[in-house]
Amino acid sequence: DQQVKQNSPSLSVQEGRISILNCDYTNSMFDYFLWYKKYPAEGPTFLISISSIKDKNEDGRFTVFLNKSAKHLSLHIVPSQPGDSAVYFCAASASGFQKLVFGTGTRLLVSP
């Protein structure tokens, strides 16, 4: 039962263009969402988060959009840089529960 889904295993983008990573969830109790970036041989690194009371959160080149009615969120990276090449995980949590439920990840490759 995959409650958080990242349906694109991989994404290739050219440097300077926009990268859009998508995530869908099924559990309507989820009200806090996070994106993590993971390089090989390292642990996931926190990138950005959004609460369900918002529909957008921005931090520099990274913006997360939340569409609660569609149970969908997306991470936009503008402009994309080669150093952004990594696996990106979407994670969700419900109030009162600290555990994070992760998607399977999307591997982003940004080429020069």
Add this chain to the structure above:
Amino acid sequence: DSGVTQTPKHLITATGQRVTLRCSPRSGDLSVYWYQQSLDQGLQFLIQYYNGEERAKGNILERFSAQQFPDLHSELNLSSLELGDSALYFCASSQSGTGAVETQYFGPGTRLLVL
């Protein structure tokens, strides 16, 4: 560097054996979480400890156990190991782990290979 440390980085052992993975949280964090990542899968929550007490449990096998010590470091014990236990094991920590959801900061992981 997240401030969360995990040892060892790699572990190779045989089926039926028992291993212990160790985690030290960020300074000041009271909660420790353990996650398992099998091949091409997302991270699966195993267990959370808060200030020495078990706080939440996920799909953790009975062969697995954990504890958090007074200095707040945590250990994950895996026993009667099977081939399918081969995975990356991540530890994460957060400030409190109670109330509102907090950002969790992850260690570099321990790669376990069971032969």
